[in-house]
Amino acid sequence: MKKILSVLLVALLAASMVFAGGGKEKEAAVDDGKITLNIYWWGNQIRNDVTQKAIDLYMSENPDIVIKAEFADWSGYWDRLSATAAGGNMPDIVQMDYSYLNQYQQNGLLADLNPFFEDGTIDTSKIPQSIIESGSIDGHCYALSLGSNAPMMVYDPAVLEAAGLTMPDQLTVEELYDMAEVIYEKTGVSTYYDAGINMMQVIARTNGSHLFDELAVGDETSMTKHWNYVKWFADAPSAISPDLLSEKNPDIVETKPIADGTTWNDFSFSNQYIAIVNAAGRPLTITMYPTTDDAVSQPMYLKPSQFFSIAETSKHKAEAAAFIDWFTNSVEANEILMGERGIPINTDVATAIKPLVDANSQAIFDYIDKVGTIATPIDAPDPAGKGEIEAIGKTTAEELRYGYLTAEEATADFVSRAESILASN
Amino acid sequence: MANKVPKTVILRKQQKTFAQRLNSQGVAGYVFTALFIVGFLAFMIIPMAMSFGFAFTKYNILSPPQFNGLDNFKQMFTNDPVFWQSFKATMYYVVFSVPMRLIMALLIALLLVKKSKASGLYRALFYLPSIVGSSVAIAILWKRMFASDGVVNSLLQAVGIDCNIAWLGRTDTAIWTLIILAVWQFGSSMLIFLSGLKQIPVALYEVADVEGAGPFTRFFKITLPMLTPTVFFNLINQLINGFMAFTQSYIITQGKPRNSTLFYTVYMYQNSFTYNKMGYGCAMAWFMILIVGTLTLILFKTQNKWVYYES
Numbered sequence: 229m230k231k232i233l234s235v236l237l238v239a240l241l242a243a244s245m246v247f248a249g250g251g252k253e254k255e256a257a258v259d260d261g262k263i264t265l266n267i268y269w270w271g272n273q274i275r276n277d278v279t280q281k282a283i284d285l286y287m288s289e290n291p292d293i294v295i296k297a298e299f300a301d302w303s304g305y306w307d308r309l310s311a312t313a314a315g316g317n318m319p320d321i322v323q324m325d326y327s328y329l330n331q332y333q334q335n336g337l338l339a340d341l342n343p344f345f346e347d348g349t350i351d352t353s354k355i356p357q358s359i360i361e362s363g364s365i366d367g368h369c370y371a372l373s374l375g376s377n378a379p380m381m382v383y384d385p386a387v388l389e390a391a392g393l394t395m396p397d398q399l400t401v402e403e404l405y406d407m408a409e410v411i412y413e414k415t416g417v418s419t420y421y422d423a424g425i426n427m428m429q430v431i432a433r434t435n436g437s438h439l440f441d442e443l444a445v446g447d448e449t450s451m452t453k454h455w456n457y458v459k460w461f462a463d464a465p466s467a468i469s470p471d472l473l474s475e476k477n478p479d480i481v482e483t484k485p486i487a488d489g490t491t492w493n494d495f496s497f498s499n500q501y502i503a504i505v506n507a508a509g510r511p512l513t514i515t516m517y518p519t520t521d522d523a524v525s526q527p528m529y530l531k532p533s534q535f536f537s538i539a540e541t542s543k544h545k546a547e548a549a550a551f552i553d554w555f556t557n558s559v560e561a562n563e564i565l566m567g568e569r570g571i572p573i574n575t576d577v578a579t580a581i582k583p584l585v586d587a588n589s590q591a592i593f594d595y596i597d598k599v600g601t602i603a604t605p606i607d608a609p610d611p612a613g614k615g616e617i618e619a620i621g622k623t624t625a626e627e628l629r630y631g632y633l634t635a636e637e638a639t640a641d642f643v644s645r646a647e648s649i650l651a652s653n
Numbered sequence: 654m655a656n657k658v659p660k661t662v663i664l665r666k667q668q669k670t671f672a673q674r675l676n677s678q679g680v681a682g683y684v685f686t687a688l689f690i691v692g693f694l695a696f697m698i699i700p701m702a703m704s705f706g707f708a709f710t711k712y713n714i715l716s717p718p719q720f721n722g723l724d725n726f727k728q729m730f731t732n733d734p735v736f737w738q739s740f741k742a743t744m745y746y747v748v749f750s751v752p753m754r755l756i757m758a759l760l761i762a763l764l765l766v767k768k769s770k771a772s773g774l775y776r777a778l779f780y781l782p783s784i785v786g787s788s789v790a791i792a793i794l795w796k797r798m799f800a801s802d803g804v805v806n807s808l809l810q811a812v813g814i815d816c817n818i819a820w821l822g823r824t825d826t827a828i829w830t831l832i833i834l835a836v837w838q839f840g841s842s843m844l845i846f847l848s849g850l851k852q853i854p855v856a857l858y859e860v861a862d863v864e865g866a867g868p869f870t871r872f873f874k875i876t877l878p879m880l881t882p883t884v885f886f887n888l889i890n891q892l893i894n895g896f897m898a899f900t901q902s903y904i905i906t907q908g909k910p911r912n913s914t915l916f917y918t919v920y921m922y923q924n925s926f927t928y929n930k931m932g933y934g935c936a937m938a939w940f941m942i943l944i945v946g947t948l949t950l951i952l953f954k955t956q957n958k959w960v961y962y963e964s
Contacts, residue, residue, distance in 0.1 A: 307926050310714040331929070335715040471822030474910040475801060488802075612713065616928040623735070626911045630824070648732070 263544050265551065266319035269534075270305035275568050282564045286554055293547060313337050318539035320548045323555035324371045325534055329363065330609040332537070338370040339538040344549040345369065351557050354574045362532045362606055371535030372552055375570020378427050378530050378599040379517045380498045384510070387492040390415050397632045398528070399518040401457055405464065411492055412466035420468050420478065420485055421461035423497035423625035425618045427517070428454050429607060434520045438607045443617070443646040451639045453520075458628055459635040470629035482507045498595055499533045499570050502588050516596045528599050529606040533570030572594045613653040617646045695780045704935040712932035725936035736937070738912040739920035742902075745828060746916065747895035751836035755887055758839035762846035763876075776847070783840030791834075792904035796821065799830045821906055824913045831901045831914060842887045849883030850876070889949055896945050917941060 269279065276299050283295045298319065300308060306328065312318045318337060332338050343359075344350045350372065352360060363371035381399075388395060391414040393407055408419035421427075425439070432439040432450035442450055461467055468491050476485040478494060486494040487507040496504060498514065505512050519527050536555065538548045555561050559580045562572050566585055571593055572578045582593050624642045627633040633641065674680060697908040708725060712718035729736050761779055765772055778837045785791050799820040807817035820826045837895060857875050866874065877884075908915030917937070925934030 303926070310929065311924075313715050313766075331713070331715060337715065449723065469819070469822075470910065471819035472801060474822035474827075475819045477909065479907075609816060612929065614928075619923065619927075620735075623912055626909065632911070652728075 239290070246424075262292055262294050263547050264296060265321060265548055266296050266298070267285075267321040267551075268298045268300075268305070268309065268319040269323035270302045271323075275299075278565050278568055282555065282561050285560065285564065286551060291553070295520075295551065316541055318541055320542040320544055321551065322537055322539060323374075323534050324537040326362070326532060326606075327610040327614055329371055329535070329537075329614050330365070333365050333370045334612075337540055339540045339545050340543065341369040341372060341538065341549070344546070344553075349549040350553040351618050354557065354576050356573070356575070359532065359573045362530075363535050363537075364508070365609065371532075371537040372556065373532030373535050373570075373573050374556065375499070375533045375567065375572060376530045376596050376600075377497050377499050377533035377570050378528065378596060378603070379430065379495070380501065380514050380595065381493055381517055382486065382501060382504055382512045382514055383493040384486065384489070384508075385513045386510070387411060387415055387417050387462065395513070395515055398516045400521045400523075401518045402521045404518050405461065405498070408461070408464060412464075415492075416470040417492045418485070418490055419461070419466045419492055420470075420473070420491040421458060422478075423454075423458040423621070423628075424495075425614075425621055426495065426497075428621065429525040430517050431457070431520070433525060433604070433607070433648060434523035434530070436525040440607065440611055440614070443643060444611075444650045446643055446647040448639050448643050451643050452635070455624075455628065455635040455638040458625060458638075462629045467475055467629075470626065473629065474626065484508075484531055486512070489598040497531070497533070498592050501592055501595075503574050505588055514591055516599065524602050526602050528603050529598060530596070530603045531606055567593070590611070611650060611653065613649040616649050620645050620649075675930065688900045704938055707932050707935040708939050709936075710932040712935075713929045714931050715803065715929070716717045718932060721932070725933045728933065728938070729936060729940065734757065735912060735915070735920060739908075739917045740913050742828065742908075742913055743896060743898075743917040746832060746835070746898065747892065750832045751888070751891045751895045754839050754891060755842055757836050758842035758887070759880075759884075760845045761839065761844050762850055763872075765843075766847060766850045776844070779843060780840035783838045786834065786838035786840075787900050789904055792900055795830065795834050796905045801950075822910055824911050827910060827914050828905055831898075831905065834901055834905075835895070835898070842891060845883055845887055846880070851882050853879045878961050879963075882962060885952070885956055885960045889952055892948060892952075893945055896941060 235522040267283070269275070270508050276553075279299075280297055283297055287293060287295055299305075306384070309318070309322060313332070313335070324332065326336070329338075341350065341363075345352050359373045359376070360369050363369050363373055383395065385395075388411070390413045393410060396403065399407070404419075404421070411417055411419065428451070429439045432442060435450050435453070437447075437450060439450065442448075449642075462470070472490060473485065476488070476490060478484050481487075481500060481503045483502060484507065485491040486504065487509075489508075494504065495517065496538055501512075502515055516528055516622075522641050536552045538545050538552070542548055555565075556572070557574050557577065559577055562574075562577050562581050563584065565572075567578075567581055567589055572581060578593070582590065585593070621642060624633065624638050628635065628638045702903040707718055709720060709722060710718035711724070712719045744928075763777055765779070782791075800806075801817060801822070805820065806816050806818065818826065820830050853876065857879070858871060860873050861875060897918060898916055899922070902914050902916035902919045905921070906914040908919060918941075921934050921937045921941070924930045924937065
């Protein structure tokens with residue numbers, strides 16, 4: 229009898245432990261008529277801090293709303309978001325990226341924001357139409373940009389000065405090559421030429437076309453040009469050696485070859501500028517991605533750095549939209565956020581914030597302004613399979629730089645593999 | 654009427670056995686293991702069964718999986734050069750790192766088996782790399798050590814070798830930095846070897862002394878044969894560990910250069926989570942299970958040829 233008793237006791241204890249967690253959650257959900265919104269983003273510590281501060285302010289102004297914030301790093305974010313999406317319990321407001329927008333929209337996971345624009349819940353009067361379009365698919369906006377971003381080249385002005393050169397407003401690839409040779413002769417500093425997907429898109433855009441449109445049909449026009457440029461730069465004496473390039477992986481801000489002065493230039497997006505300057509520990513300057521001598525169209529574009537989207541499964545879409553409106557259109561919110569997610573899309577807000585930010589952030593504000601005056605519309609949101617094509621592009625670039633592939637072989641190989649990935653998705 | 658009597662008897666008997674069963678030691682065991690069994694089912698068996706199912710589907714996580722038969726496997730074997738690159742890199746890593754790690758572990762164990770005051774300290778020190786070795790911090794440390802301006806090159810220059818190699822950037826050396834890292838983490842095998850060494854009867858060595866055998870004879874005629882069960886155990890353990898290596902490749906090299914260090918697990922992870930090709934990732938996982946299972950089976954089949962059990 230004693231034994232049975234002790235066994236039952238253990239079972240009871242175990243059961244109570246298992247169910248205790250569930251019970252508590254249920255209690256919390258009742259919350260005396262308040263509406264609970266869940267919000268989820270990826271980012272760094274600064275972003276987590278300022279966003280939480282802004283959310284606290286919003287909650288103090290709107291006592292009937294409780295906002296529960298969660299955040300993660302980039303890759304953890306997407307792992308978890310896809311899991312919540314599959315489980316039908318996506319957070320009400322999610323941060324969205326241009327490269328994932330298509331996938332999530334196609335699977336019917338994102339709410340259409342147009343009704344909220346029309347009924348004024350989200351005020352779009354001070355937001356440029358191109359920004360709204362950047363989050364739109366077939367005329368319906370599914371994601372509202374939180375800030376603008378543009379591809380950029382960063383360079384070390386001291387090296388340029390030592391070589392007796394000045395940077396034109398927008399380089400061409402051919403000018404970059406000549407510049408690289410002079411710099412190498414005079415200072416011994418190497419040059420990095422981006423072979424990745426951003427440069428591919430830029431080169432396609434100088435041809436007046438779009439990378440993924442070409443790849444989808446196996447068109448080699450822009451890629452032939454791109455891989456020949458990569459080869460040209462790889463064979464130049466000024467080029468950073470493939471060994472060093474692979475070691476100082478330019479994909480990682482902290483180890484970028486410009487950080488320790490191995491190269492005088494690097495490529496990225498403008499919202500990475502501050503991080504790169506911090507990693508390098510010396511002043512760097514922003515300039516535009518190079519175009520080409522025979523460009524038929526301006527390749528530079530503005531890109532939404534990230535969006536807010538509302539989950540289709542959310543029970544409080546209107547409240548979520550109201551929060552997004554406050555987040556984008558109010559000066560008080562952006563005085564806390566300080567353009568950390570990119571230059572505010574509301575032009576009035578951007579003007580109000582600009583004098584408050586530090587010199588590096590102002591350089592980005594100015595750069596975005598400058599790009600804004602010449603930018604052409606961005607490519608359509610990336611298709612599924614972009615991640616894999618990007619990875620294949622990186623390996624192809626390595627094969628070519630190490631001399632295992634010619635430019636022609638690289639083109640044929642890359643285009644055919646990309647085409648088959650796009651076809652299978 | 655005649656039938657009813659035995660029925661009640663049976664019923665009573667069953668009640669009795671039920672009460673007995675509840676009272677027996679076995680029940681307590683089941684109740685105590687219930688939590689583990691639930692966890693094992695929920696977090697191991699069910700996910701494994703699901704992954705087996707997903708291996709035959711096209712599944713992007715966001716929308717329901719669609720059955721596509723053997724397409725994933727067809728793609729893997731015929732149309733994915735990166736798959737074979739990752740397979741080759743992993744094989745290369747396992748073939749070199751596992752035997753080297755075992756030899757290292759055995760050598761150090763032989764040194765430490767002699768009792769001395771500091772042997773406990775030495776054991777702890779030699780075991781340390783195994784605890785911290787697969788951590789991200791060590792991965793980053795390794796990356797710095799083998800950088801072209803890192804410690805390894807400086808040391809080589811200090812002894813007069815003019816060395817300016819980007820170890821992590823060369824196809825022929827990058828994988829070796831990972832192998833060396835693996836060899837350095839010999840601690841757990843070392844501990845098992847140590848306990849194995851202590852099991853060898855001292856009488857055997859005494860006889861060897863009487864017969865006048867030297868240290869080499871003693872090692873190859875007594876120590877090694879007596880240790881073969883431990884070697885066998887360690888070999889299988891480390892083989893499986895080797896195939897599961899992930900952090901080193903993911904953090905230190907990210908598969909660079911030219912996918913020469915792209916481990917199978919990393920490519921599997923990329924497919925599953927970065928490219929959202931969960932079905933393909935699951936198919937890769939099951940192919941790996943097949944490979945590891947086959948190798949383990951071969952080892953087990955050959956064990957009566959070289960493993961010596963005393964009894």
